[in-house]
Amino acid sequence: MPVLVAFAYSPPAVAAANVENGKYILTAAGCVGCHTTKANKQKARLLSGGRALKTPFGVYYSPNITPDPEHGLGNWTEADFLEALRNGKSPTGDHYLPVFPYTSYTQMTDDDMRDLWAYMKTRPPISDANIPHAAPFIFRMRFTLGPWKMLNFKPGAFVPDPERDAEWNRGAYLVKALGHCGECHTPRNFMGGLKSDLYHAGAKQGPEGEVVPNITMDADTGIGKWTTDDLDTLLTIRMLPDGDFAGSGMAEVIENTAKLTPEDRKAIISYIRSVPAIKNKVK
Ligand code: HEC
Ligand code: HEC
Incomplete structure (x- = not known):
């Protein structure tokens, strides 16, 4: 029965990303606040970065995460984005500093990450250049983050507790x-x-x-x-x-x-x- 065989080998339907859900996830996860300066927020230049985060470990500036190819995530693939949120790693394999709370976002489901990415790609690109962090050298050294992550970071999506509703x-x-x-x-x-x-x-x-x-x-x-x-x-x-x-x-x-x-x-x-x-x- 060749027809049935043909059916059996048809590729599984891949659900299209849900852009509306992606927008909702962006809100629920609070990405805009950190990745937008107050002035840019008023001008609706969202996710363009440059916001100073004055932590006890130094001052960090959030990067531009709009789809701009030069200064933002324009050249990123969906897999790059999932790797950043799930494992705190950049497309070149560097560790991200935990001032970017991937330590929490790692628990997002694959579907929510994909929807979020699909929504972020619909945002207008903004070509603001990133500002280097102004933290003491030791807190900017990315190679020390490997051991840090082993001690302080547990990657993996949230697992529902079957005992709870x-x-x-x-x-x-x-x-x-x-x-x-x-x-x-x-x-x-x-x-x-x-x-x-x-x-x-x-x-x-x-x-x-x-x-x-x-x-x-x-x-x-x-x-x-x-x-x-x-x-x-x-x-x-x-x-x-x-x-x-x-x-x-x-x-x-x-x-x-x-x-x-x-x-x-x-x-x-x-x-x-x-x-x-x-x-x-x-x-
Ligand atoms: C960026 C840091 C930050 C995050 C993230 C955050 N909070 Fe808060 N939260 C604070 C601060 C700071 C205060 C105190 C605000 C004040 O007193 O003006 C506060 C106050 C509160 C209070 C009032 C407690 C009291 O005794 O007055 C509650 C309840 C609360 N947060 C719940 C939450 C929940 C739920 C979330 C997650 C959805 C959350 N917070 C996320 C920083 C944060
Ligand atoms: C508490 C502030 C904060 C929040 C909230 C936050 N970020 Fe970030 N994010 C940062 C900082 C700071 C960096 C830079 C980290 C570094 O240099 O290692 C960063 C880095 C990134 C990067 C890497 C960019 C690059 O050029 O390599 C991506 C992607 C990203 N964030 C996406 C998000 C998304 C999506 C959300 C919401 C789900 C989010 N961020 C929420 C502060 C934040």
């Missing part, structure tokens, strides 16, 4: 792989790696030197007294339970969480509230 798993994915909440809310060791035993327990010195609160459910030092509604109000309109408004890095995070679907915000909250309470006073 779909909402919890979606929330865990949004928080860990995309929103990278722990990159700020978890304190770091002397090497700049995350202290996993203090997951979400707050940091006296966040990425830009600021105090980042404990967001575990500890009643005294965390958000144990917050209701689900309190969290939704914060993640939608930035208002804290005492009527004040969250600022610094969190304000930018909320620009993005406010644009997520109500279901996704609910999933984030359900996951955040399930993280074990840790007593850790940071403010």
Whole structure:
């Protein structure tokens, strides 16, 4: 039956990338904030880089990630992009500095990475040149990052927990792989790696030197007294339970969480509230 054989050998249908989902992932993962200066954001020159990230390890400038062939990712393949997000490696095999939170993005699914790439390619190319990092030499030495990654980086996509329901798993994915909440809310060791035993327990010195609160459910030092509604109000309109408004890095995070679907915000909250309470006073 040659006809059947022909059918059996027809190539499997490859699902076209979902550009709309890619746009949503870009928001949920907060790529625009780091990769755009404030001035360029107002002019809608998004992802053109040049934003100074003033960390305790020196000042770093985000690169241009528009499709510009000279200064951006115009010559990158989809595989190059997946390698950067999954393994923190450049097309020439260099390690990226962990100020680019691929330590979290590694947990994205292949499909979400592909959709994100498809969306990024639809953005207008902008030909702004990259600015070299101004960090002390030791923190710019990429060859030291091999050992650093062995100790502080676990590559691989998020694996859903079969013991938990779909909402919890979606929330865990949004928080860990995309929103990278722990990159700020978890304190770091002397090497700049995350202290996993203090997951979400707050940091006296966040990425830009600021105090980042404990967001575990500890009643005294965390958000144990917050209701689900309190969290939704914060993640939608930035208002804290005492009527004040969250600022610094969190304000930018909320620009993005406010644009997520109500279901996704609910999933984030359900996951955040399930993280074990840790007593850790940071403010
Ligand atoms: C906290 C700030 C921050 C966030 C958030 C962030 N990046 Fe970056 N990104 C950086 C910095 C800084 C570098 C440069 C790293 C280096 O020099 O090793 C970088 C590098 C990159 C590179 C490599 C570019 C090149 O020219 O080699 C790509 C691609 C990239 N980011 C994509 C993304 C995407 C996609 C997102 C969202 C999913 C994202 N970034 C979110 C700060 C950030
Ligand atoms: C860029 C760093 C950064 C990231 C990423 C980040 N946060 Fe925050 N977050 C902060 C800072 C800084 C504050 C304190 C803001 C203030 O007090 O003005 C804060 C405050 C909060 C608070 C209020 C806690 C309190 O006691 O006032 C909650 C809740 C919170 N963040 C949840 C989250 C969640 C959920 C995510 C991920 C979706 C997230 N954060 C991602 C830096 C960050």
